[in-house]
Amino acid sequence: METLTELERGNIGPAAAGPVLSVKNLQVQYTAESGNVTAVDGVSFDIGAGEVFGLAGESGCGKSTIANAIMRLLQTPAKITGGSIELAGRNLLDLGEEELRRTRWRDVAMVFQSAMNSLNPVMTIGDQIVDVFTTHEKMSKQAARERAVELLKLVDISPDRLKSYPHQLSGGMRQRAVIAIALALKPSLLIMDEPTTALDVVVQQEIMHQIKELQQQLGFSILFITHDISLMVELSHRMAVMYAGKLVEVAPSKTMLDNPLHPYTNALMGAFPPLTGPRVELIGIPDAPPNMAHPPTGCRFHPRCPLAIDSCRTIEPPLLPGAENHEAACLLVPGYVVPRERSRR
Amino acid sequence: MSPAYSTSSLPGAATAPLVQVRNLSKDYQLGSFPFRSTVRAVNDVSFDINRGEIVALVGESGSGKSTIARILARLEQPTGGQLILDGQDIFATERRRASMRYRSKVQMVFQDPFGSLNPAHRIEHFLTRPLQLHGENDSPRALKLKLCELMATVGLGEQMLDRYPHQLSGGQRQRVAIARALAVEPEIILADEPTSMLDVSVRIGILNLMRKLRDERGVSMLYITHDLASARYIADTTMVMCAGDLVEGGESIELMAAPHHPYTQLLLSAVPDARRTQTVRPPKRDATGRNAPRGTGERIALSKSHWALKVPDPAH
Numbered sequence: 323m324e325t326l327t328e329l330e331r332g333n334i335g336p337a338a339a340g341p342v343l344s345v346k347n348l349q350v351q352y353t354a355e356s357g358n359v360t361a362v363d364g365v366s367f368d369i370g371a372g373e374v375f376g377l378a379g380e381s382g383c384g385k386s387t388i389a390n391a392i393m394r395l396l397q398t399p400a401k402i403t404g405g406s407i408e409l410a411g412r413n414l415l416d417l418g419e420e421e422l423r424r425t426r427w428r429d430v431a432m433v434f435q436s437a438m439n440s441l442n443p444v445m446t447i448g449d450q451i452v453d454v455f456t457t458h459e460k461m462s463k464q465a466a467r468e469r470a471v472e473l474l475k476l477v478d479i480s481p482d483r484l485k486s487y488p489h490q491l492s493g494g495m496r497q498r499a500v501i502a503i504a505l506a507l508k509p510s511l512l513i514m515d516e517p518t519t520a521l522d523v524v525v526q527q528e529i530m531h532q533i534k535e536l537q538q539q540l541g542f543s544i545l546f547i548t549h550d551i552s553l554m555v556e557l558s559h560r561m562a563v564m565y566a567g568k569l570v571e572v573a574p575s576k577t578m579l580d581n582p583l584h585p586y587t588n589a590l591m592g593a594f595p596p597l598t599g600p601r602v603e604l605i606g607i608p609d610a611p612p613n614m615a616h617p618p619t620g621c622r623f624h625p626r627c628p629l630a631i632d633s634c635r636t637i638e639p640p641l642l643p644g645a646e647n648h649e650a651a652c653l654l655v656p657g658y659v660v661p662r663e664r665s666r667r
Numbered sequence: 668m669s670p671a672y673s674t675s676s677l678p679g680a681a682t683a684p685l686v687q688v689r690n691l692s693k694d695y696q697l698g699s700f701p702f703r704s705t706v707r708a709v710n711d712v713s714f715d716i717n718r719g720e721i722v723a724l725v726g727e728s729g730s731g732k733s734t735i736a737r738i739l740a741r742l743e744q745p746t747g748g749q750l751i752l753d754g755q756d757i758f759a760t761e762r763r764r765a766s767m768r769y770r771s772k773v774q775m776v777f778q779d780p781f782g783s784l785n786p787a788h789r790i791e792h793f794l795t796r797p798l799q800l801h802g803e804n805d806s807p808r809a810l811k812l813k814l815c816e817l818m819a820t821v822g823l824g825e826q827m828l829d830r831y832p833h834q835l836s837g838g839q840r841q842r843v844a845i846a847r848a849l850a851v852e853p854e855i856i857l858a859d860e861p862t863s864m865l866d867v868s869v870r871i872g873i874l875n876l877m878r879k880l881r882d883e884r885g886v887s888m889l890y891i892t893h894d895l896a897s898a899r900y901i902a903d904t905t906m907v908m909c910a911g912d913l914v915e916g917g918e919s920i921e922l923m924a925a926p927h928h929p930y931t932q933l934l935l936s937a938v939p940d941a942r943r944t945q946t947v948r949p950p951k952r953d954a955t956g957r958n959a960p961r962g963t964g965e966r967i968a969l970s971k972s973h974w975a976l977k978v979p980d981p982a983h
Binding site: 380381522523524525526527530549550552553556589590593594595596597598601603604605606607610611 | 727728836838866867868869870871872874875893894895896897899900920923924933934935936937938939940
């Protein structure tokens with residue numbers, strides 16, 4: 323029998339050499355009586371095989387909407403109005419219901435923020451794992467049970483917990499069980515939407531450590547969503563910062579930490595008090611994120627930006643390379659030149 | 668960022684501490700006969716809070732930190748121990764009638780700013796009520812003036828008095844909750860995880876506000892949190908709680924630079940820190956004293972303003 327440890331790195335069909343996930347110009351709108359709100363506006367990024375890609379930003383910036391769009395979980399009033407989401411070369415937006423059902427969980431799985439809400443309270447952990455196998459694969463219950471034991475071992479849960487109900491497990495154990503279920507079909511991409519926000523700091527560290535080990539062992543890619551930049555830098559290889567529906571900066575995590583180019587990234591990093599060094603007064607980010615029904619003209623961050631100049635009010639800066647492997651959307655980045663056709667528009 | 672009000676380290680600052688907690692314990696009964704069992708949520712806890720001092724109480728969920736806040740807010744009766752406020756032994760002398768006076772000195776700010784504000788009332792109501800209950804009978808004009816003052820103190824415009832809670836952002840709601848606590852001019856505010864439900868970008872604003880209130884009005888605060896970095900940021904003194912025990916306490920910066928108790932070390936190592944160079948493996952739980960037998964409760968003084976509980980000998 324195939325075991326999870328044999329999972330081949332990034333073996334996801336013909337396009338294995340290219341990115342696992344390629345999001346291009348994604349646009350998601352929420353329809354409201356008062357008008358449409360564009361929650362995700364022209365977002366593009368790639369995630370390579372075995373890469374951990376982080377997506378950071380404040381609540382309401384659209385990061386969870388992207389996750390739900392990739393899983394094709396968006397429901398009215400939300401609608402994908404443009405762009406493409408390619409998973410291993412296949413555009414997920416073209417798939418029908420049945421194809422989608424087969425793709426979900428097998429190729430891309432998701433771990434949600436609250437483990438308690440993503441587990442069925444009236445089914446044992448074991449039954450819920452077996453459910454995944456029998457739904458997606460022709461497999462006997464017995465074989466599925468054996469696989470379930472292996473999966474739980476993978477996340478350090480003792481096999482006798484198969485008979486436990488979710489409420490009998492601690493918060494950390496529940497989240498580990500959710501991760502095990504997400505990995506059951508060996509997806510090439512795992513989406514994690516704030517997987518540790520509801521957990522205590524010590525448990526959070528244990529889970530993060532475990533995710534890191536599993537990722538290195540199994541080689542899947544991760545789209546990791548959080549508002550905690552420190553946590554993100556520890557786990558992800560590359561990260562993007564999102565503001566008001568747009569990506570404002572994309573760079574390798576260490577580069578982003580050492581040399582953030584966008585003022586918003588800088589402000590977001592400055593919103594966390596340090597654990598070492600002298601006590602310095604932090605200012606956070608003044609005001610609140612914009613109302614997305616009427617986003618500001620020009621750069622969307624300009625009303626809160628301490629460095630904003632006049633042009634920021636009128637020119638909407640696209641994401642452009644500011645340094646090697648480092649893109650930012652800010653007029654103030656040295657050497658940043660807005661392409662002519664863009665600035666005229 | 669030096670506080671205008673003195674903290675414990677300044678000589679001759681205050682005569683006696685504002686709050687003295689002595690050997691406080693709280694047991695909860697679980698189950699019913701014959702399966703009754705007892706859980707000790709707070710075990711023999713003693714500490715002081717000086718006038719104008721911000722004390723942080725940190726620990727994981729279930730460590731008993733919120734139970735202490737609830738006892739201090741008199742929402743919970745302790746199993747044993749003393750609570751001395753302004754030199755008065757509260758549980759020994761005060762009766763229910765006097766709790767009004769107590770609450771005019773001790774106010775609370777809760778974690779969930781939406782749950783703590785009645786959605787059916789305007790902001791004005793939340794601030795008027797404590798003033799009417801506790802204050803003198805102000806004329807409508809004087810009352811209005813006080814309300815505007817309160818709103819200005821917490822950084823909100825007076826036009827917000829007419830709004831309902833749902834029309835405010837989380838940060839604004841929490842500011843209203845703080846204004847409500849301030850309305851009766853308390854001597855101490857108990858803030859139980861006031862920022863944990865707020866967005867990252869507004870957390871610092873609330874912390875800065877708490878600091879400002881201390882600096883300008885001399886209000887003491889007990890800041891309960893699981894976020895060590897924020898405790899280091901605003902609190903003069905930090906105390907660490909583990910499974911009902913107060914295991915370490917001291918000047919915040921000093922304590923976090925040189926944590927002594929294994930549990931404090933565990934907590935600190937678990938805080939994600941992008942600047943940390945080496946990866947920290949999570950230590951095994953049992954090695955941290957969390958599941959170890961309770962010690963004698965003996966405190967070791969590490970410096971004038973830093974102590975830790977003696978770690979039980981692992982041989983036992």
